[in-house]
Amino acid sequence: KNEVEQSPQNLTAQEGEFITINCSYSVGISALHWLQQHPGGGIVSLFMLSSGKKKHGRLIATINIQEKHSSLHITASHPRDSAVYICAVTGNQFYFGTGTSLTVIP
């Protein structure tokens, strides 16, 4: 059983749609990260959360510590949002979800 579970595994959306990616974890954490990886391999850290909600442009990340759940939302999706989105948590060690591959179609 993975310590971090993401859903969905793959997601295809039309440009402009509102997108939600979910992450659940089963270990005690000090922080949760949302990462974005583009096809070239480079990874970008989008958010680091320990409570509440953060917003950056069209991206919103929320975390519910009691429920051990986080969501990443993308508003007004665009083809350049196409990437793999990875949820990761840090506690005693680093645990990663297996990623959600997002494709936004023009």
Next chain:
Amino acid sequence: DTGVSQDPRHKITKRGQNVTFRCDPISEHNRLYWYRQTLGQGPEFLTYFQNEAQLEKSRLLSDRFSAERPKGSFSTLEIQRTEQGDSAMYLCASSLAGRGVYHYGYTFGSGTRLTVV
């Protein structure tokens, strides 16, 4: 195959020494990535391989760092003349890159924690 394995889990070394880490990816995965994460930060991309070819290197990968994947299977990351700033978690991941942008089964190892004293 139980996933991506990294060895060692922890390494403490004196400044100026060389260290080498190993990553064994999931056997059918053709892509292998190295990342570095310092405390409180998200992972930073270092380099990646498609089979045995090193396709991209970050500017973070100074000339003291070298990575190899000689047979397209396991990979090694070597740091020469270590500095205290090299202290970090070094993460390896692998995936199966299909057509276009699709990556399947993207899996990270548990990391090697390096402490340079």
